[in-house]
Amino acid sequence: MIIELGTGKIVYEVVITIERNSKGQFIRGNSLQDLAGKRFGRLVALKLSSKKVGRKTFWDCKCDCGKSKTVRTDILKSGKTLSCGCLKKEQDKINLPNGQGRVKHGFSKTRIYNVWKSMHRRCENSEDSEYLNYGGRGIKVCREWSDINEFVEWSYFHGYQSGLTIDRIDVNGNYEPSNCRWADLEMQANNKRNNVFIEYKGKSQTISQWAKEFEVDRYLIADRYKRGIKPPRLFQKKLTPITAHLITYKGKTKTIAEWAKEIGIKPKTLAERARRDIKQPKLFFPGSLNEYRNKKIPR
Helix, strand or coil: CEECCCCCCEECCCCCCCCECCCCCECCCCCCCCCCCCEECCEEEEEEEEEEECCEEEEEEEECCCCEEEEEHHHHHHCCCCCCCHHHHHHHHHHCHHHCCCCCCCCCCCHHHHHHHHHHHHHHECCCCCHHHCHHHCCCECHHHHCHHHHHHHHHHCCCCCCCEEEECCCCCCECHHHEEEECHHHHHCCCCCCCEEEECCEEEEHHHHHHHHCCCHHHHHHHHHCCCCCCHHHCCCCCCHHHCEEEECCEEEEHHHHHHHHCCCHHHHHHHHHCCCCCCHHHCCCCHHHHHHCCCCC
């Protein structure tokens, strides 16, 4: 039993012991999730609190402003509490000017508010399904945009429309005015970290951009790319069998299939060498390429 100084109030101390392994991690199978070190908005969970109400557990957290706060586990994980209270105070300064009655921003039921809220959630709530791709990579929302009014004002001055989404120009940069734009789905799709860029005739574009230019299904181009097919064949609407391609050697022009029959090797083998841009006479060597070092093509 602990008596709180000054008030004389009796506080009962409840010690919660959770078994950990040699690395300090919660033992697998324990129903309580280890939140230590995880960030929830401005709060970072430090340790499991001794406080307990019924079956509800609490976490001792540290706010970015320097203050400490104990938050119930389910409320912390839900993202309903994101600071020690300093965030609300900052918002109240905006919403309650000069001590007047409460002035709401009026955006809570709009699409742009949902965009703003989602942007903060995926960067600041470690329980969000997208956190690993955003906050988990160190991506943050600038302090200016903690105010919905600032975000809305920037948005309408920079082309916001209902059909557009917020896009970071540098996919590794933060959400801030100098690095953001409102983009359609096509523009945003061409600005993803996992995009594949293909160079052809001095121009570098994503698979989707080439597909649009040549009017070929992008999934077809992607499949061909994985198989090692190169431009311009990569962009053909109907893929010509590679064995039908022509090769000129010593003044004679024949298809791959015809050369393979004359040389005595499999058309598939010759086609694969041609795809890898292997030149003659190595291209027509009848044995394996490992044998080529010590052998010569029969004349």
